[in-house]
Amino acid sequence: MRAPRTAAQAWDEEYRRGRYQDEPPVAFVADILAAAHGAGATNGLYVGCGNGRNLLPLVDGGLDLLGLDISAEAVRQLADRRPDRAGRLHHGDLDSLPAGATWPLVIGIQVFQHGDCGQAHRQVRAAQRRVAPGGLIRVRVNAVGTDVWPAHEVVERATDDGFTVRYTAGSKRGLDIHFFSRAELDQLFAGWAPVLPARPHRTERDIPGTGQWTQWEAIWQRPAELIGDQPLTG
Numbered sequence: 321m322r323a324p325r326t327a328a329q330a331w332d333e334e335y336r337r338g339r340y341q342d343e344p345p346v347a348f349v350a351d352i353l354a355a356a357h358g359a360g361a362t363n364g365l366y367v368g369c370g371n372g373r374n375l376l377p378l379v380d381g382g383l384d385l386l387g388l389d390i391s392a393e394a395v396r397q398l399a400d401r402r403p404d405r406a407g408r409l410h411h412g413d414l415d416s417l418p419a420g421a422t423w424p425l426v427i428g429i430q431v432f433q434h435g436d437c438g439q440a441h442r443q444v445r446a447a448q449r450r451v452a453p454g455g456l457i458r459v460r461v462n463a464v465g466t467d468v469w470p471a472h473e474v475v476e477r478a479t480d481d482g483f484t485v486r487y488t489a490g491s492k493r494g495l496d497i498h499f500f501s502r503a504e505l506d507q508l509f510a511g512w513a514p515v516l517p518a519r520p521h522r523t524e525r526d527i528p529g530t531g532q533w534t535q536w537e538a539i540w541q542r543p544a545e546l547i548g549d550q551p552l553t554g
């Protein structure tokens with residue numbers, strides 16, 4: 321039996337097929353730039369930067385971002401497109417970064433939803449640990465309320481309404497992808513100050529897709545000190 325595709329393999333295939341190459345940035349980029357400029361932050365980490373549709377406008381808007389991605393193909397395409405940024409790209413996940421390194425800005429757009437609920441939460445926690453005290457984290461993740469498409473099975477449903485699907489068709493076939501509820505995000509970011517409270521952003525799918533896709537967009541500030549169950553180092 322063949323081993324299931326990893327997320328990195330699935331994304332490598334997608335980027336080779338031309339994913340995002342002619343796509344404009346998401347509108348959330350303007351909110352991210354405004355919040356960064358307002359906070360005087362210029363340096364950050366972009367987790368899951370892909371081939372740059374959002375990273376490049378953020379860089380051109382004045383942010384010096386380290387781009388991180390598990391897809392070698394995404395990193396290669398981005399370095400080809402902007403050789404001036406090649407030295408600021410890193411192939412790998414959050415665990416592959418130097419232990420204890422933190423940034424005043426951490427950005428994750430459509431990345432922390434990979435895997436089941438436990439994996440998605442571990443990614444959010446790992447990203448939170450990369451935010452310097454007083455720094456900002458900007459998150460865009462799949463939201464409950466989405467008309468999930470294409471074919472999939474629901475493999476997990478939590479009491480907070482968050483759920484996980486395993487796609488049985490399409491580019492994410494075989495992958496588990498998580499959809500967050502507002503209560504789930506509130507719990508994950510308990511103790512953080514909402515700079516842009518989580519708001520739902522809906523996108524109608526183009527044919528042959530059906531229905532709409534909802535994502536939470538939010539910006540939180542890490543307090544100087546956090547108490548409770550969120551380990552801040554390691």
Ligand SMILES: C[S@@+](CC[C@H](N)C(=O)[O-])C[C@H]1O[C@@H](n2cnc3c(N)ncnc32)[C@H](O)[C@@H]1O
Nearest residue numbers: 331368369370373389390391413429430431434
């Ligand atoms: C939906 S794409 C979004 C790409 C980019 N943020 C954008 O909006 O254009 C998700 C990206 O996250 C990357 N990714 C998935 N899991 C990751 C992880 N654990 N660490 C780093 N990158 C990851 C994928 O390779 C892919 O490039």
